[in-house]
Amino acid sequence: MKIVVCLKQVPDMESKFKIIDEKKIDESQIAFKINDFDNYAVEAALQLKEKLGGEVVIVSAGPARAQKDVRQAFAMGADWGIQIDDPAVEAGDNYVIAEALQKAIASIGDVELVLTGVQAEDDQASVTGVMMAHLMDAPHVTNVVKLEVNGKDLTVNRELAGGKNEVINLSIPAVLAIQSGINEPRYPTLPGIMKAKKKRLDVKKAADFGASAAAKTEFIKMFIPVSEHKAEIIQGDPKTAAATLVNKLKNEAKVL
């Protein structure tokens, strides 16, 4: 089975974030890593490969620094990959990225299954996979917590609120967003790490695949919201404190 996993490099959420000019994150303060949700997709793909044979290809859009995380997936056992290193794609919205990924996947040929993480840790948009499926004219299921392959048919469990599942059948080629907890992603092994640096990684521009979509949304600004919640401890003996509280509820909060 030929499987593509879309992998995104994201900032380590434990980093200290500083926003420059309400436009972008100051990367000098940031450590980058694989989007944790994508690790589950890589593991799901590797398990299918171990069962059914075939190959696992990593496709990622991101600058040169993203290569280390594509190779991390190689060290886990993925076979080769494509990195779309293109500032125009990087500056685009989810749709631009979805189109570039979809065209890159199309260039591989005969891809039967595309897996993504359920969302990216940084923008939490959860739309790139859906858009890719649309562009591929392929079925798509989100929140996949179980996955079985029977020839060209897939049976997947999709997680609903409250821990409930629904079971869905679909046919390949398909795009699935893999939910965390479906498996326990393996750690790269040292022999895997050694092999990873020799595996094929094609670095491309969007134009190499004929990708040229324009953004469908306009980015305005990013900022860290200032919490407006205030807590006040009312001092004094119970009688005075209760009177102060009633006064505040009446005259400041105006809820009485």
Next chain:
Amino acid sequence: METQFISERNLKFMLYEVFDAESLLRYPYFSEHSRETIDMMLETAMKIGKERLRPHYEEMDRNPPRYDGKTVKVHPMVRSFMKESGDGGWISIFAPFEQGGQQMPLLAGFLPTFIFNAANYSASVYPGLSTGAAHLISSFGTEELRKAYIPKLYSGEWQGTMALTEPQAGSSLADITTTATPTDDGSYLIRGQKIFISAGDHDCAENVIHLLLGRIQGAPAGLKGLSLFLVPKNRIDGGGKLVANDVTTAGIYHKMGYRGAPITQLAFGDGDDCRGFLVGEPNRGLSYMLQMMNEARLSVGFAATAIASAAYYSALGYADERPQGRPITSKDPQSPQIPIIQHADVKRMLLFQRAVIEGSLSLLMQCTKYADLEIVCTGVEKEKYKLLLDLLTPVAKTYPSETGILSVSQALQCLGGYGYCDDFPVEQYYRDMRIHPIHEGTTGIQSLTLLGRNVTMKNGKAFQLFLAEAETAMEDAETIPELASFAGELRRAVETLKTVTNSLIGLAIKGNIDLFLADATLYMEMFGILAVAWQWLLQATVISKALAKGTAGVDSTFYGGKMYAFRYFFGYELPRIEGLARRLMNADGLTVEMPGELFRD
């Protein structure tokens, strides 16, 4: 629990900026590795540390191994971690490619274990013991032994141990009495008792392979009659099946710390059916075992440093958040309390820890680099690095172990009463730390080795090489105006060390061996402080050169903190050698002459 237990930034600084790991990768033997693979290895080790080891740290302490009369039950995570360590190639990290290993430079390859040590010391020792045992078999064992035992040790299915200590022979290995009687099939019948054997038996390994010191019947008394044997818990019979090898677990000890890993008492050959296989030549066991011991000694130094590092980050997290007291000059009791990290005395405690931890790590990595250079160099160069490694190994074991206890104690002190309670992990670090000056050769033994053997070996050649290394570092530092005075202080300290060393050797030449060695432990303390000062000067030189080129952001914070720790070491720790020197120059023989009975009142 504080999530940080190690500074990744510092590891990278030490690897690439101080010790230039990439220079090692240019040697053909290590050329399959690259900075990229080393970084990925460290990233993976950090993930394993955080996700697999850290969550079990307290749990393994609260639920220590249990002996049910037959076997030792340990935390079930040990089985999966051993498998991961095998599958991941961590157990075979240093072995050559042709033996299925990863051929990693020691400089980089010790760091994953360092990370695991900091995350969960008890869990980390299981695979490490197998690494040491397998290396011993591969270095000195027959092809047959290698084929039969190494793959299962590397895969994590079998556990390796080192079995030296006996009830009557701990530090005094010369008194080992375990016997080995030759049999017709070439194996030996083993009989004896071993105690304090780490991971000597547990239910998360199918088999346990002991590398055991014993005495072939008729062998000379003392160290020269010791031979090395491979003694499996279950031996492989003619059909390739595992059968019990008459190794019985007599019990486990209940320890103060490091409670997630069992230390066992083992009986070999109670039923006269325990087979051992000679490793190497008869009566050369101790020299072989020293190879494993020397690796194990560096491992202990790393582990002590790692535990101190984890304790430091607990203390730092607490000091950052705990409001207590006001600035010493503040007179207003209504003013808000300040975080304790703003008090000079708390900063002193934190700086002490950082100076010890980062100085110790530097000395240990210096040793691993010498070990790597010994592997790749030839002739005079090879000999040079071997001598430097031999000289410094007991120091790199002892300084972090002894000073690490003080460092964790200061971490605990930062938390005040909470530090003494098990709501925070620091009391566990304190207990876990205490083993290090004891196992793999006590501080007393290391100190006798340093002064009684290493300083004088080959007519003091190793010592001279060490002085030359320090001289190079001082000359380099002297080219940087702001470091010149520090280099001068180290130069004075080196002169003091030379004077003390000559004075002590003078006693030995006159035949006063008791006096020569009576305060070997103080000599070790002095040597350790000086060696760590040398390492701090190396670090400060690298930083000063980098700052001269101009850096910003993260690096100015990192380098700035480092420079304070460097100045702390030179300002607070290095002067301590003056007091030690004064005592070491006094040959009044106070401890030698005092009769034992006067200790009673």
